[in-house]
Amino acid sequence: MPKVQSSPAPSAAWTRPWWWAAGGVAMLAAVGAVAPLTLLAWAAGVAYLVVSSLLMSLGLRRRGETRFGAANAVTASRSALVGVATALVVSAFADGGDTGLLVTIVAVALALDGVDGYVARRTGSVSELGGRFDMEVDAFLLLVLSVHDARFVGWWVLSIGLMRYAFVAAAWLWPFFARTLPYRYWRKVVTAACGVALTVVAAQLLPAVANVVLAAAALALLVESFGRDVLWLVRMNRTSADLVSPENAPAREPRGARDESR
Template identity: 55%
Template sequence: MEKVQLVPLWSVAGGVAGLVVLTAMGHLSPLGWIAGIAYLVVSDVLLARGLHASGLTRFGPANAATLVRSTLVGLVTALVATGLFAAGAGGAGPGETGFGGGLVGASTQEVRAALLVGLAAPALALDAVDGWIARRTGTTSDLGARFDMEVDAFLLLVLGLAVAPALGWWVVAIGALRYAFVAAGWIWPWMNQTLPPRYWRKVVTAVAGIALVVAATELLPLWVAQALVGVALALLLESFGRDVIWLVRAHRRAAARTPVWAAVRRSAGEPGA
């Protein structure tokens, strides 16, 4: 195994150190440990496999920034898992926070929410940095773009889970959209085509992340937080919808260019079709 493929181990080591600190502060449960470790191990194994497949020999500063983001997401995941378990055990009702519910005191609940925001905010901020670093250093790559996108998607998912007990479980759709899109690609392979670059995707993702973090601070009235996150969801639906429309049109154009005899051979499963 090449040295570059061992770089993800630094994320695992840093994540474990962060989990130890959170546990020492009394804000992490065994379930939180399981969720945090699971994310770190799975994400870094996939990253190592991607590095091997891409043939990259240098990790690069942009990927390093994304790796730091991924480590922070692992810690956020652990906090959210801890909070959801506490809320479930305490019987949190509608409008109550998901970071402690009735199981813990208000001070612990507030500290856990502050920790989550304190970890998620720099993870979001670094999202604006890694791409800039890649362009400035000439180290852009398909792997780096994919790594960045997957970290974004999972962060939105766990932040949605964090605020769902307070705002309603509909907010989980913000993070689930990416995975629904991937699942659709398994059913309809033509949806796996490479989409054209569009800066609006990054803007919408950033808006969604900021909306969820602001909602997680619990500083806004419930209806304001719901409206803010609702706008973010609407923007994401518009962005994904535009991509789906582009893919449908591209698929139809490709089908129109396919000779009839080739389509018949392909449907019959003949060799060379």
């Protein structure tokens, strides 16, 4: 997982989240020169870049940092690519878009998914904020791809992209859903598999039936992964409730009782 860390070169521009948003806008301009983007597509891509950079900046500030290091720079690069993919998907609903360009950009973003973690481990810079940044970029990419693929396999595929956000929303109703989950490498495997599956569907290289089967398999994997986490949270919540239940509470001494140990 990436980590927020102080940079050895405080003046380096790449250590500032907002520079990565600017880089993403430059990428949008370059892509727009090859595959013209609609105004709405521009708005969607820029909005994602601005919001993601704002959230990262706030996260850094809460931890007393203003810059991030090389591992988070890789994640920020993926985030910029996701911003471009967002614009391409929105544009695709208007004029069909450039499927080859979209698939290429998404493939690069998916390939970089394992690089930030490798860099963080090599530099000993794993952190909670870096891991959260990585996870949210992955989640939004799955949402963007599922929106794109809904035209080919049905709107039910949106459940893949919305599942992470439904999980977060559940924490508002049931606070125990916000409990920190134990690390499981399987989550990364499932996320990567879903990204690859949705990218293959987006490329439209397979027959329609095969696309549906592939998307359904990705959804099944995601349901299994989230289901395991939900069961763990429910079990931990019940265990905590049992520990504080009246039956397990220590007996109270009657008011006015004498302390015989004196």
